[in-house]
């Protein structure tokens with residue numbers, strides 16, 4: 618069973634809005650974030666102009682060169698945009714700006730927001746494991762790219778599917794658990810607290826935390842963001858130093874596989890990454906983008922079973938996802954009928970979430 622891939626058309630669709638509105642805004646945000654020299658300013662101008670027309674060739678990203686950004690697979694177009702943004706700010710080229718995360722200013726600011734301080738204060742008192750799982754799930758709502766168009770989204774929304782009992786049943790004496798992280802800051806902090814809980818309680822002996830090898834989709838977590846989150850956590854929570862010890866002794870390992878920034882779904886993952894997932898008792902995929910890559914960025918009929926579209930995945934897999942784009946699977950028919958009738962943009966407004974397990 619399959620469905621058509623999502624593209625940036627038709628005009629007015631969610632994907633169209635990301636390409637048409639969000640990407641130009643992101644370029645402006647990046648430009649304002651750091652004191653870039655004139656040549657980087659010009660490269661950003663060129664990118665702002667390019668995204669209104671045809672995709673220009675970039676080594677390694679030739680598939681859709683010459684096509685309109687709106688006519689090619691949305692996942693590929695978004696990923697290519699982030700790649701080109703990094704190229705424009707000199708992220709890969711030898712020189713003073715090499716390796717400088719263009720999203721670092723917004724990520725660092727988030728670590729100092731009153732919202733995160735409130736989260737941390739709440740975590741100090743709320744330690745039951747369902748609350749930790751819920752915090753990790755809804756932390757995904759706080760991603761900085763999404764806020765560019767959705768405004769401030771906060772609090773918990775409606776959980777459309779909750780297979781958390783099945784997830785907890787898998788997390789009993791697990792040897793290895795893979796956590797495929799999504800955003801830094803307000804999402805990563807509860808993810809780390811959940812990882813700490815799994816290790817402390819013996820629910821897992823080892824956690825493999827997959828992060829991105831380079832900046833991506835604004836707030837996606839890198840190793841540097843893990844370290845920054847641990848420092849912030851250590852200011853108020855003993856899980857911070859505990860997790861640092863777990864990193865030093867190998868119980869918490871961070872991975873940054875190049876495929877984590879690839880413009881493809883996990884159907885195309887390379888054998889070494891598949892082996893990592895296969896070796897885990899369960900892989901927990903965090904967030905919207907990982908979900909799109911897990912099930913395929915397609916116009917699925919929303920009642921299509923999650924088990925079916927993830928049957929290819931090596932090993933057991935769970936998804937903790939707030940819904941922030943048009944992809945939807947595994948939603949009960951009555952919920953689909955009710956939400957469609959409501960007229961709400963329920964697939965993409967970040968107010969709904971799922972916990973799926975296969």
Ligand SMILES: O=P(O)(O)OC[C@H]1O[C@](O)(CO)[C@@H](O)[C@@H]1O
Nearest residue numbers: 760799800904905906907941942
């Ligand atoms: O941080 P998350 O949960 O992966 O969300 C990122 C999402 O943002 C978007 O870029 C726009 O909502 C989606 O295309 C993407 O899936």
